[in-house]
Structure formats: structure tokens, C-alpha cells
Amino acid sequence: MNELTGLRTRESLLGEIVELKRQLAEAHAVILKLSGQIEELQRAGKRQAVPFARREHVEHPKKRGRKHGKGQFKNREKPKAEEISETKKAELSGCPDCQCELENWLKQKCLSRLLKDLKELTETKVRGAVRFAREVKELLQSALTLKTQKDQLPVKQYARQAKTLEVRLDELIDAKRKLTDPDNARFAKRLRKHRKHVLRFLYVDGLDATNNLAERQLRPAVITRKTNGCNRTNEGAQSHAILGSILATCRQQAVPVLEYLIKLQKFGETPPSLTGCPSPDT
Template sequence: MNREAVESLDKETLIRVVLSQAEAIAALTWQVEMLTARVAELEAKLGLPPKTPGNSSTPPSQGHKPSEEPAVGSERKSPRKAHPGAHRPLHPNPTTRRDVMASSCQHCSAAVSSVPQMACEAYDHIEIPAFVPEVTRVTLHGGTCPCCAKTFKAVPPDAMEPGSPFGPNLRALVVYLRFTQGIAFERLARLMSDLLGLSISEGALVNILDAARDAFARQTSRIRARLMSGTVLQSDETGLRVGKRNWWLWVFHHDDSAVFLVEPSRGKCVVATFLGEFRPDFWVSDRYGAQMGWAAKENQVCLAHLIRDVQYVLDEGERIFAPALRHLLGRACRIGRRRNRLADATLKTYAARLEARLDDIMRLTPTHAAGVKLQHVIKKIRRHLFVFVTNRAIPPTNNGSERALRPCVTFRKITNGFRTEWGARLYADIRSVIETARRRAIGALEAIRLTLAGTPLPAPSS
């Protein structure tokens, strides 16, 4: 407003104008303060080190190795030193054998058929037969009973009942190719046609998987029962896309058994439902809250995750507390790798020394805010750091869970998830069977065959 317009206003109108302008000034002042704080926050983040697989939980696939520039004036690297040659070993159980006798000498062409001969060279010739599906046409005959005048029909032969025309080996192959090799339905149908000469629709493939749900669910329940009979459990989870929602794939495992679950939640309710009233003596996991507090005796946190977090604090500039802690955690992991060669008394001594050294480190004063925060974290979890030292059944890291989930992450990247809930839950049951079979030295295809036949997976003798 100009001076003339202001002078022409009455007193009440002028007061309203002044109040409205004061409110606008206050709102703009508040906005400036918020933006200033936001700019300061973003400027502070500019000084933080980047998140890498070495100092965080960033997957290795998202890390970038720096290019190595050749030294100025350096010559091309010399080739590696040659190693002794190797050859393919002979098959222990060849399908057939052919003993070929010489008929003539390759030097002078003289006949040598009657000369005594001995084995000079043996090698394998490997070939696969042509893939042709074995199709059996079953015709059930019948007629009219002369006794009761009712119609009768022959009983179908075993394993060839009416219904699905696909036999157990073919169904096992479909499950294997779909869930172990990640082959999509369209490509799988084309593979069956090109490789086996079998025309099969995508709908028929889905029906094969649908019919396998009960068999894999029963096998998974057996694996879960064995898992619950132990004293140690390990767990982890990863994201999964089901339909148009984000779900989570959980794994619970130890030694020779592993159970996967697909659930729409990442919370403690999943673990509570899986465990029921059971509580293992020891639990190994990362520091995610939903996986903590389930052990009857003690939790062991993953030291690999913690070492990466400490490394990030080091990258931020902490130079007192973090380096000492990083060295201590690395020392603890090295002791864990040597446990099988150490006596129980030696392990107890090492555990006492680790705890004493941790006491000394906790008395240090961090020089950086990130170090102070890390020290508070260690105070909360310190009793979960070195449980594994004196208990040989407990690993120091959650690497076993990461390895169990790795094929699932690969499958997720290939397929982008699942369209239906039943497909996701079937995948979890199949992964339970395949991962358990791997730990029990059973091939994946053989484990699928056993499951479809209703046979429990052989458990290793204790």
C-alpha cells in the first residue's frame, strides 16, 4: 500500500491490515527458520562418507570398485605362472564299457589279433540320449458282469491313475526349473517343447505347481519340527514383492534344517507365530528389534554387521573409540574361526580377555558425535557380543542366514516377485526343502522327487 491509500483508511481497517501483515511476516519468518535448518542438515550430510558395502549393509552389487590406473612407464603385467595340467577324472560307474582290441600295428600294419594285449589307455566318452517323452496310452477295459448285471471297469495301474497326465519325474523337473533356475512360465513351456518335444501350456505348468503345494507344506512341517528340537536358531529376512504389495521372506535355520516363511509383516508377530511356545536357548541375528529377545538364555548379534557400522563411524572421523573397537571385534572373529583347534579352558580365557579389553575401550572418550552414539549402542548390546566364544554351536556372524537368502534375492531379481500369495508361500516351502537338502548333502532335484512322493528327507545321523 502507498502512503495515500494508508491515510485514507479508517482506524479499524488499518488495524486489520497491520495484523494481517504481521501474521504474514511471522509465517515467512517460521518458513525461513525451517529452510535454514534444512539447509544446515543437508550441508552436514554433504560431509558424511558415502555408504558402501564395506561400511554399511549396502549390498555388494551396489558397490563400485575404483578403476586401477596403470603406473606411468610400467610395462604390461607378466602372465601368471603356469600350473600343472589337470584332466577330467574317469567316471566311477560308467554306464557301459567297451574293450577295444588292436587288429593291426599302426607302425608296420602287421596283424596283431593273436598277440597278447594289455590295457594301454582308458578314457570316457560321454553322450546324452535324445530327449523323447515316454507316453503310455492307458486303456481301461470293462463290460457287464454276468453275475450282478452291473458294469465293471479295470483298475488303473499304479502311478498311472486318471487325472493329470504328467508323471512324478516330469513334475519334479518343472518345479526344479521354475524355482531353482528361475525360468519363467513362457520360457519354461518353450523349453519343454524344444528340449523334450513335449507340448505343455503355461496353465498346465501352473496346475503342476498348484498340485505340489500340499506335499511341500508337509515336508516343511517335518523340517520345522526338527528345527524346533534344537537349542540354537538363526534368522534373517529380506524384501519380496507379492502382487502389488511389499512382503518379507524370513528364514529360520541352524545346522541341517532351514525353514522359509513369506509374510506381509516384518514385525515380531511373524517370529511369535513361528515359534509358538518354543524358545531356543540361543538366537543369532542382526540387531533388528523384531529378531531380538527370543532366546531363553542369550542372543548373539552379528559381528559382521557391527564391524561395518564401526567402519562407517571411522570414516566419519572418530579416532579414539571406533579404532579400538574395530580391532577388538576383528580379534573376536579370528578367535571364532579357530575354535575347533582350541580347548574349552583356552576359550574361557579368551572370553575373559575380550570382556576385559572391552571394559577398557568403554572407558575411552569418543572425539566425534558418531563415536558417542556408537558407544551408547555398544552399552546396550555388549552382553550379546561374545556369546559365541565359549559356545562352539553359535557362529559369530549372521553370514549363514545371508547365504541362505542369497538364492532368494537372485530369484527376486529375475522374476520381480509373485502375482499370487499361494505362489509366494509355495516358493517359501520349496526353498525350505531345497536349502535343507543342500545342508544334508541331497541334490535339489532328488529332494523335490522325495517330497512329491511323500518321503521325508533323510536326516543326518547324530
């Protein structure tokens, strides 16, 4: 009798185990589905799309833009070989006014934006998936710290540390490295695309690592546009942009604004240059 009771108890426990495994599998499937939906909502929140954008995949979408031969305008056709009488090669090695090298205008990826995205990754990822974001974040922060110490360090030591950061960054975002997390893989691909512009600020003295200064310069113009009810016409928007640029540049170059505007309005008189390049009359 006791053996029969024990057998029934064992069978009931096995049945409960099977049922719990089934429920666990269903819960795991629901978690994966919800995780995918959360990821899609997070990406959609960052995407600047129209409110009624389609989310369904279209197998054969229509080509965007005006159809060929329709509308008032059409693309200019490529000239035929017999119509080409002369070919000129345009070379631009520097500024057309002062002939300064274009090295001063090199592009730099904003590290503030990269660090913000890395912070989101470190807060949402767990276990091994968070390691990649932490390592890249520490590397970028080390690069910012190194730039602040450039004047105190010997030239060779600074160059050696910068080279170490370059090599480490290449190792972290190497295409051969298998990143199982899709967000980490996308971020690594993004860094590979802009690889030349990530640590360029380490070598150019006048190049900032972030866009903070530019965004602060744009803020007054944006506030003025918002408080005044936006720009009513395209001409007004263009005038606002030109005047805002002139006023901001005058402040940065320590040029009296009123004096500059008076010279700008005088007929036949060339105002002083605001770009650091000599004016055409000098």
C-alpha cells in the same frame, strides 16, 4: 613523523587482525553448519524411509494406527477377573520335537555389519574421536581371530582370553564413559543394547559371528525373484519362500531333493525331517 607513521601502521594491522578473527569465526560457524548437514544426509541415506517423509519436528503428532472404535476391526478387550476360570503356565525348555536345549538357537549380532560401521567411523573421524572406533574394531577382530584358534588353545587359556575381551568391551562401552562425539556415543549405546549378543559366538561352537552364510543362502532366491518379475500374489510369494527353504535345507542336509519331494507328495507318508529332529513316526 616516523612515530606517526608507525602508529598508523600498528592501528591498521590491529584492524586487519580484528577483521580476520571475524571472518574466521564466520567460517567456523559455516563449517559447523555444513558438518551437521553432512551428518544428517549420511544418516538419511541409511534410513529406509518413504521418499516424501517429513523432516520437520511436530510438537504434538497424531497417534498412528486406526482410531479407537473406528474401522471394521477393533482390539480385543482384556477379560474381566470373574470371566477367568482357569490359568495355565506355558513352559518351553527345549525343542518340542527332540527336546534339545534352546542354547543352540541363541542370537548373535553380525560382526561384519559392526565392522563395516566402525570402518565408516574411522574414515570420517579425526584426532581423539577416531580412537574409540579403532579400539572397538581391534577388539572385534581379536575376537574373530581367537575363535579360529579355539581348537589349538588349551581350554583355560581360551577362556581367559575370552574373559579379557569381555572385560575390555565393557570398559569401552561403559555408560559412565563420556564420549563427546555423538556418533561414537550412539554406537556405544547400540553395543550396550545388544551386549549379550556381541561375543556369544566365542562360547557356542555352531554359532557364526556373521550373517554372511545366511545372506549367501538368500541370494539365489532374491535373484530368481528379481529376474522373474517379482511375485505376483501373496500366495506365490509364500510358495516361493517355502520351496526355496526346502531346497536349500535339502542341499545342506545332503537329502536328495527329488526323492524328498516325491515323499512329500505321497498321501499318508511322512518325509524325513530336515531340521535334525526325529520325525513323529520314529
